[in-house]
Amino acid sequence: MNYVPSIGLEVHVQLRTRTKMFCGCSTAYGASPNTQVCPVCLGYPGAMPVMNAEAIHQTVVSGLMLGCEIGTFSKFDRKSYFYPDMPKNYQITQYDKPLCLGGGVAIVVNGAARTIRLTRIHLEEDVGKSTHHAACSGVDFNRAGVPLMEIVTEPDLASADEAMAFLLALKQTLLYAGVSDCNLEEGNLRCDVNVSVRPAGQEKLGTKVEIKNMNTFKGVHAALLYEIDRQSALLAGGGRVVQQTRRWEPDSGETFPMRSKEDAHDYRYFPEPDLLPVVLDRAQIEAWRAGLPERPADRRTRLVQSYGIPVYDAGVLTADRAVADFFETAATRCGNGKAVSNWIMTDVLRLLGERNCTLAQCALTPETLADLIALVDRRTINLPTAKGLLPELFETGGNPALLVTARGLGQMGDADEISRLVDQTLEANPRIVQDFLGGKQAAAQALVGQVMKLSRGKADPQLASKLVAEKLAARKG
Amino acid sequence: MASANQTIDVAYVANLARLELNAAACAQFQRQIATIVEYVRQIGELNLDGIEPTSHGQPVYNVYREDVERPSLPHDPVLANAPTRLDDEFKVPRIVE
16 A cells, blocks of 8 residues: 655744844854843743834745735734743734735756645744753743744645755745844744655545654655654555654654643733734835745746856855855856856866855955956966965955966967977877877877976866877878 | 533643642532532523623734834853753753654
């Protein structure tokens, strides 16, 4: 029997605000415990929350980027539960009037394009961070009250791969929107996974299991593979899936049931009396819509059309908005989109990876890269010379043209001069010449290498290669 | 909205709210809450067709603050309010999942 999974995600995204959702405490990551707290986020009696306008704005912008309908009337509610990381004993969230409804995220898996429907996006506050010790736990409330956007999908995802593709596409869109840093290490993006399986051909969804608080995409993928297998095996063996909340254990690669208290899900939602509703007028929403950044998919298409680069390149370049911005500035300046694309995809991204830094942190500017490429295009320097200069420009910056002049790196493009070097090389390497004449084609390349060496890397490699070929052909008679 | 025979189980709600009530207190609150619910129920005698439930009593909306940082509380007074502290954190009974 074949079993078909249905997966829905609840993704919690930390917004990019300076301050918390309902008070002026900083959201900066990494401060020492309980230094970014105040009477509001510590839940002192009588302290009054006030909405952060920027958090509302960023949530609506996210909704618009994801094709949601924006609720013109929205309100906050109290969700009551008792847990040490929640000082008020209720979380302020949105129950029946969220800011955004519907929408979707386009994904492509194994060549098949699908749109995963969103149910809603609502705004809520984060809880504190607890650290577990042998006999007790410690709570740091710096994170309590940080604005979280919860993005809820329909159970449309049909595999672990689709869930992964969804999370990557969502993250990319949110980064383009500039509403979150989406830094997984800092817990900016966490998700709850709902998964069920049912026999192929059956309409009705199976009993679902929830896996809580996943903080890596790899973890989501692995947990789904495990859970789909577990549930399918259960059903195949004549058993039943129990509706429960489970925990993913990355070390053992298994999920385990979480101990849940009775009544745990009776949250007694009711309207937050300390916060007034949010009413957005159409003009405001349309003004925000007009200011939206380009979506990643639109940008891919435009890069292919405007710069004549392959679809594959456009995909790589647009994966990160900063990289795509860098590309466009450089390509516009030097007019050689394909060359800029090649340089970024091979050399620049490799250097970023090796140095473990971002474009903003390195010294290379798009103008510098464009000027370096222009020097190659004008045949002022050859490609190996240009590649040799890149690490230095990456580390310390500089003007490529000035560096070339100052160090005498200009390309040797004079045919007579190179011709003399080729003659010298053939004289000095009779054995390699013999190898070539004996039928070993690769020997010609070795001779070109010797010519380049003799010119201290400055000869025009194409010209050197052409002259070596001509002179060898002459000897062959 | 609310069905006519809706009652509130005081013992259940007290348990949700982590309140310890003895049987006598439960019975007393049960009677008092029944009276309150009965009073509110009068609204059901009106024709409420097409009227959206209201969440707030006043027609005031969009009360915001700008995203500007304000000083947090000094560290020591914050932890002075903790029943027990563990270095810089609030010490609580071990949270078991």
